[in-house]
Amino acid sequence: MAAEDLEWERSKISNQDINMLKRLGLMKKEDAIRFPSEESYPKPPMEYRVSFVDHLIRGLSTPIHDFLRGLLFVYGIQLHQLTPNSILHISIFITLCECFLGIPPNWALWKRIFCLRRNGSHNVTYNIGGVVICVRTDVDYFDVKFPDSVQGWRKKWLYIHEESANSVEHNIIPFDGSARIQRRRSWDAEASEEEKKATEALMSRIRQLQNTRGKELSGVQITAYFLRIRVQPLQARKNPLWTYSGKNDANRISGDLSTKDLEKLVRRLSRLGKDPVPSSCRVEPYSSANPLPENHPTMTSLPPLPEGGEVEEQAIIAEDTQGSSIPESEVAGSHKSAASHEKEVESEASESTQSLPPAVSPRNKRKRTDAEDSGTSKAEEVVPSHPKAAYDPYVESLVSSDDEEEVPITDVAPRTSTSRTVLASDTLVEGEETSPPQQNVVTTTPPSSPLAPSPKRTRVEKIVEPAPQLGSSSTLLLDDPMIKDLLRIGSQFIGYREYANRAEEKLAEAARKKAELAASKAKAEADEAKAKAAGVEELQKKLEDATAALDEHKAAQASREEGILKRLKTQSRRTFVQTNQEFDLTNPVDDPLLDALSYLELHGSEIREGVSNANAVLSALFPYFFPKKEEPATFLNLAKMFNTPEDLGLKMRQENMKVAVENTVALVADSRQTIDWMKVGDTEQIEQSRWKSLIKAAKPNTKKILAYLGIKPASTPSSSRPEV
CATH class of the missing domain: 1.20.5 (Single alpha-helices involved in coiled-coils or other helix-helix interfaces)
Known part of the structure; x- marks a missing residue:
């Protein structure tokens, strides 16, 4: 299992989180969210993507906004690699643009304010939440007051339905947990001079919104605003927020939150302390009630989208190191902490952008790989153009570790040369075995002189030479360098044939597994269809039974009504006299x-x-x-x-007790003992403990007395004093 996979564990979502999602309207549709069962690694169903509870409550919904989709594409990251505070940064920016600047979210303005950094430390690198959005050092932006840390958000993952999965537009890229984060040039992309001129008025407006006395706008106010109007900023919407029309707006996902829920949610997303939650913005946002001014400029500038193909800013910066990582806690407090850290890595980032390596191509691909081995850059920062194959010792023997330029294919050198290099051409020759895909194989023969240095990691196949025959010229032929090269190349092609056979077996095994998986899916779908058909038949049978019972009930009711009509016909006059009400027998x-x-x-x-x-x-x-x-x-x-005011049960128990006492007195009197009956009747003079001891002493004779009276003794005779 890859190191990135170890970050995932079984999802732990509480009932409190589920209730919050319901109140926010994020589970209004039945299939909008699916919660993982027992899996400890995300395996999203068809048309579902991986997300987190803390992403959803910060403004994320599907289908996603084009601006967010463009950010993921340009930065070369996936949705699960963004932290919750970074998601909130994007939501606040989109709300700021649409509600307070009156423009769509602007890519040029974004580049003037934000950049991307790794989330981690010198000892830890993350893949889940591995990047954070930071405010640039030279920009005066809103103090968002993020919480110091978002506890346990990585454990609260779930599946969200990709509503537009059948079309390319607004799609989230498919989940790939093994994709590693690689620093790109676009992480530090800055606005051009033309873009700075075009957005200077917007930057002035932002400074005005922040610093106008008595009407200061803050990040907490913007957060509370989009939570209050119940519109998800990161969702693709029919209309921009400057046309928001109130409770009947088509973009709302739920009704108004209660004051308690809204305050609780804002405090969860922000670090307010004891400060009150703002009930409204100090600056009135644009909406249908406060429309845009006439001739208001609407600047459209979106980040490049996947439909436009690759962009130059996506080039990978190979010099990305742990030194450029920044802990999430440092960017959580405000943009000032992020700015202070950015100073530390500014020199490194500028150096990386000034000396960018060339793009990976078939010619310099091996050189880049060797550079990784030498330690000049991290292995995770180079994206290979194809999946890395398993280690093959035979192929390793054909590749030299020297960083040499490729030699054009030429005719074989003269026999007098002491060493030469033979290159296997990519051009297929009829009757020859093909080499493994995307492998430019360079082999070097051992030098003839023992003093000549041998290349590093060079392996030479041992050629079994036949024993020379006496009296023949075979010895001279085998000693010829050209013959040796030909024999070596022949043995190499035999190795290639074995490599091709193994590759063919692996492809067949993969095809077989794919066919088995498709068959199992088809069987599961067939079983599900059968179960649904059985359920439909059962429901149909129940419906038929209910219909038959209803028909019988209707028939019985009609029969009763018919009998009543017959009796009414004979007693119509008397009924009219008594009830003074006529009835219609015809209808x-x-x-x-x-x-x-x-x-x-x-x-x-x-x-x-x-x-x-x-x-x-x-x-x-x-x-x-x-x-x-x-x-x-x-x-x-x-x-x-039986309907008397006295308690008949109590009266019956008292009568029975009276009979029992009389029987007891009769038995005592018959024993011919002198007894002071006045003292016997005075029960207040005896203590409760004394009473219990006397009852216990009398128990051995109880059965005999009851048998004499013809009464069957109970299993647990009562010795309670109040009963007496």
């Missing part, structure tokens, strides 16, 4: 009297059944509560017997 659908009678008949049987059950229950309980009385004949009188 009984909307007749209220008929509906009331139908409802009464429907529930009458249930009422009768309930009264019958209540009568049976009360009859069964009557002899226990009223042992010396006769049960009433009617249900109403029976119910009245």
Whole structure:
């Protein structure tokens, strides 16, 4: 596993974060966000990209804004390599341009204010959040008051749906966790003289917004503004923010946040301390209520987009070192801390831009690789034009480590030469084996003189020479340098054939794995389709059952209504006299009297059944509560017997206790002992502990007494004094 992959771990998103995303309207669509399950490394589904909770709450949504897409392209970075504070920097800049300058986000203005730096230290380099956006040292910009650090944001990753995945426009580049951060010339790109002249009025307006007394604008105010109007600055929108029309604006993603949620979110994104959260901006932003002035210039300047192809500023600077890294905490406080660090690396950055290496090409590619081995630049800062192949000792033996210019292909030198270089041409000759792709193979024969220095890391294949025959000229032929070169080249081509066979086997294995993966995906899709079909059949069956039950209910209802109509025909006159209400027998659908009678008949049987059950229950309980009385004949009188103000249950327990006491007294009297019954009745004179000990002593005779009385003893007889 690559070192960059070790930064990823299982996503840990709390319920509090999920609730915040819901309140912000970022989960309004069902498939807008997917949360990882058990994977510890992102594997985004089709049409999804990797993002973070702290990126989304700082203004990121899909489809992304063209300005953000251009920044990612020009800087040569991916979305997960930006820190949360860098995302907020871009959101504030876009809001500043559209709401307070009245222009689209301007690339030339951006280059005058910002640059890019690595995020790390001398001992640590990051890939997740490995770059930070910094304010230039010579620019007076808003004091954003970022938090000192964003705790645990790398662990809160998720998948966001790429809404425009079917088109090129507004797409986020596909996730590649193994892509390393490489410093490019565009990181320090400055505005040209023409761009500086064109944006000078904008810079003056920014200084005016910052320094106008009583109307100072701050980064916290801008942050609170775009959170308050519920528009994501980094989302591709139909209309710019200077046309914002309030609660009915098409760009809003949710309703207004509560005052508590807004204050909590602003404090999470900023370092306010005890300062209050601004309720509004001191400068009124442009909107439909405050339109742009007439003849207001709209300067359009976007960073280059991928559709335009490569740009010169994307060239990689090979001299990028750890010294150019800056910890995120240093840029978190304000732009001043970033500026102070930029001074330390300014000389290094200028040196890198002044002496840029040539672009990687097939001719100087090997020289760049050798430069990496020598330690002049870091390996991670050179982008190879093709994936690095595995180490092959045979191929290594064909490549010299000397940094020599390539020699044109010429005829073989005269036989008298002591050493020569043979170059295998890229031109294919019929009947010859081809060399591995993109390999210019240079081989050097050993010098004839033992005193001549041999090239570094040069390996020469050992050629097994046949034993010379006596009396022949084979010895002279084998000693000839030309014959030796031919034999060596032949052995090399045999090695190339083996290399080609291995490459062919690897390609076949890769094709097989790809076919197996496609087959497994197709099987999973087929299983899912079968499950959906089974679910549809089950729902259809339930629908048919419900329809049949409804038809039966309608038929029963119609039958009841028909019976009612028949009875009403015979009793129409009496009904009219009693209710003084006519009814229409020819069209009984909307007749209220008929509906009331139908409802009464429907529930009458249930009422009768309930009264019958209540009568049976009360009859069964009557002899226990009223042992010396006769049960009433009617249900109403029976119910009245139980509906008394006294507690019948308590009364029954008291009666039973009275019987038990009388039985006990009878047993004691029969024992022919002299007992002072006055003292026995005075229970207040005995202590509770004494009472419990006496009950415990009497327990051995309890079963005998109860058996004598014909009562089955309970499992846990009560010895509570209040019961007595």
